[in-house]
Amino acid sequence: MSTTAVPAAPAPERPMPAITRESQPYWDGLREHKLMLQHCASCGKVRHYPRPVCPHCFSMESQWQEAPLTGRIHTWTVCHHPFNFFFKPQAPYIVALIDMDAGVRINAPLRGTPEGNLRIGQKVRLQFEPVSNEVTLPYFAVC
């Protein structure tokens, strides 16, 4: 009985963000290596993730401002089981939730520091990783 060659499965692809009209300026900012955040044009409060209405004063007008790249560790996890095959070669990888100095949180990989050295409140800085022409993703490194 002859064997039939099984075609190789296509390489798994990174899940990409479905960018919306609300979030476009955030992703445009990352592509330009900036952290752009949405602020209410009426009361000035910052909000993330982007949305059409300010939950504090209900204004639908907003403006985007560049924010500092620094923050502190709020918590983290270490992903061992890759729930998506794309991440299998990277596992285990740390994902840290950061209290940005700008007053919002960013969840992103933390690279260059072993998990045993992490602690709440540690200072980190946002870095940029282009993954396509359109999309640049954030990651963090300890300051």
Added chain:
Amino acid sequence: MAHALREKAAISGVGETAYTRGTAKSGLALQLEASLRAIDDAGLSPRDIDGIIPYFPGGGIAEDFVANLGLPDLTLSAFIPMGGATCVAALQTAAMAVATGVCKNVLISVGRTGYSGARVSTRLQQFPQFALAAEFEAPIGMFAPAQLYAQGARRHMELYGTTARHFAEVAVVTRQHAILNGNVVMNKPLTVEEHHASRMIADPFRLFDCSLESDGGAAVIVSATDRARSLKKPLVTIMGVAEGHPESPASIAQRPDLLEFGLVKAARRGFEMAGVGAKDMDVAEIYDCFTFTVIRQLEILGFCKTGEGGPFVMDGCIALGGELPVNTHGGLLSQGHVVGLNHVIELTRQLRREAGKAQVKDAELGLVTGYGDMGDGSLAILRRAA
């Protein structure tokens, strides 16, 4: 003055399929099989069902129940999009429907091929409530509830000194209870050492901190108390029931306090409606998607203070014969994952004194929680009124 809904509705029927890993049946078939058992348990005919609240997505929708059970006049078809908090929250909707006369008998049901069909970890793409996580967190490698909830668990450990030993105790005790049940996926004893040796999924969650991917169906029927009194089984009333939604409900990352689940709000209202407190409970069925989730909910419910949930579960406190027996059926961790409707069924059986080897002696009052969908919560307090 007593809350208008207090004890106006009752759990009149419960039913479930075998809980397995592997089945040839569809989710819909499992859901209908469990539903027919619940209808029979109540002593009703399928024609008596006039309200349908199916777990969604997965399994059937109201149209399927009309087609399969020949329902002559369906007066309520509803979804409760709250993930793991759905089933207990559905008790509130059902109670409102039967107390007002909109419905006579509401069927809440789940049918799931979580092992043999679409795996649970593919859910992120199905839920509209997960759109923010899909846009901002999936690209950086966060997909599954195990990962998204792990960060809250890690923070609890760092702030309060909660440990993997505490997590293990929940897993081990839950397994002990499962073995007494008979209809469970995991029927071999589990040791603390085996828990600690199981592979890491998303730190701090190891394999045995995670609930099962399993196949099965479950169903309960809610009827007006006056109607349920004349049905087949001992009367079990809904004293209090509530759902709660946390701040930043679609994004854990942006929630001011990651450990402030929707149950904080639901517990306040649920206990108030019932007119009883945590100390009055004889048994508790706590939504256990992860071991840590049980520990944190025990704190929120007031069985202990925030930060003391780890020590609270130790030394037999949550085992049968202990101060507060928890998950006397084996829960999602060891019995099967039917989104916590098995918890509602177990509490009903405890209060009917039908719980077999796991029976809590003289159980009169108990509570059941739901948790899911990034932190939504629900609570029901049931009473033996027979």
